[in-house]
Amino acid sequence: MSNQSLADFSSAHLPKVNQVMRDFLQKVTTEQSLWEAMDYSVSAGGKRIRPLLFLATLDFLGVELKKEHYEVAAALEMVHTYSLIHDDLPAMDNDDLRRGKPTNHKVFGEGMAILAGDGLLTEAFHLVASVDLTSDLRVMLLEKLASAAGTNGMIAGQTADIEGENRQLDLKQLQKTHQRKTGALILFAVQAACKLAQAEQEIEDLMTVYGENYGIAFQIKDDILDVVGDEQELGKKTGSDESLNKSTYTSLLGIEGAQKKLEHHIDQAVSSLHDVQDKISKKDVSLLEKLIWKLR
């Protein structure tokens, strides 16, 4: 709640999220090989953006972080991790490197990678269904998570994404694809936190503006890094969008245009955050503001 650094916040809370993921998966998984495949991807690091957004939003709205929040954050990261494993498969994006390590199917084979993804997705719902909150809240979270991850959310976005290969999209189509592919789960992180914080509708609406702009900014940054980023640092192959002939923010707007659009969405998000701060009388620069500044 104080003017803490992102690094401090991360090291105070993310290890607990990681621990929940590992403990829960170990508890519910009866095949050693399956557990190893899931744990490989879950333990491969990653920026944990979605758990951070979820936890930082709760913190921003004055909620003391507890076990149930780490559990929801863990489920969210499990859904994200499943999507990476499946997206990396040869039949999809065919990536060999992820988070600086060989992709799941490169290590465990395609069959096991499909099962590991299926397992992470299913157990994410299992985890939320058994979290220590009222049934009403659990149902709310499950409904929102399934919706964000589902066929009008992340899966629809991934469908549009692979169908967009070798096809020229305009900016509106591109945005619609990403709003679902990456935006929906990011928005879940922010909105679910608002619900658990029992935020007023006006606050949730403003936070939604933050979440939507964060999602777009995140994708623009991802596109820029795919052109100018360092493979070693990113832990994944760059230039893959161009080789798959995908429309991206940089292919449509150029690097400079994309950068300008990125700034615009960061500004929108920050402005919306400041409106919330005025309403809840917080003065410190928030973790959420620091989080989005990192996309510059």
Place this chain on the structure above:
Amino acid sequence: MSNQSLADFSSAHLPKVNQVMRDFLQKVTTEQSLWEAMDYSVSAGGKRIRPLLFLATLDFLGVELKKEHYEVAAALEMVHTYSLIHDDLPAMDNDDLRRGKPTNHKVFGEGMAILAGDGLLTEAFHLVASVDLTSDLRVMLLEKLASAAGTNGMIAGQTADIEGENRQLDLKQLQKTHQRKTGALILFAVQAACKLAQAEQEIEDLMTVYGENYGIAFQIKDDILDVVGDEQELGKKTGSDESLNKSTYTSLLGIEGAQKKLEHHIDQAVSSLHDVQDKISKKDVSLLEKLIWKLR
């Protein structure tokens, strides 16, 4: 509730389950191609054993079937259908024929088949989360469904199954694999119905014996048909267990031994059903008894 035939029961209720699946998927899916891939497998027929078990158990326990029951039955069949799509993939069982039609990836490609499976799984949870029952009941159903479909259930069984290729399993290992691969979802059908019917624990325990024996009998029958069945009639390739060098009930016990074991589990299931009938004072031969007789 009367002494109705299975055919009458099926034609009275299964079309409603099919309708829920199609309507829900159409409502929540924003990409036409994704919807077509999911609908292809959902509409490809199949015996609808799991929805039938669920609905017939509710009927057996005196519950009048309503919209919410068709919705749960639909979700259950969606989870089953996703598992078929993924299991048929080249990286798994590599099957070309399913329910008398080319498998999903043969028609839509591997990438889309993976996404269609992911979509059906996710939207099954979405459907249960939004079903018209109390939050407590929805959470109970979601927890049980995720557990049955998860990494100590169906996915663990499928893992053990593909790892069992080219390896000799004993009867106990084989049974453990199938208890999870097919048994868990079948047991969900029966147990979830008991919960919704508010059956006493004693009744649920007896119904669990029925469900467990049904699951084993179902798998033995499947193994026998893979050896002696007619491809045209089954709508899938036979002899695939042998070609994948899988341990099966027939490879371990011979056809005659497997048939004897099948009879044993049918008898156990029926005996347990009769115990329930004594307790709830029902005299007619139940649909559940007719359902399991069909496995002879």
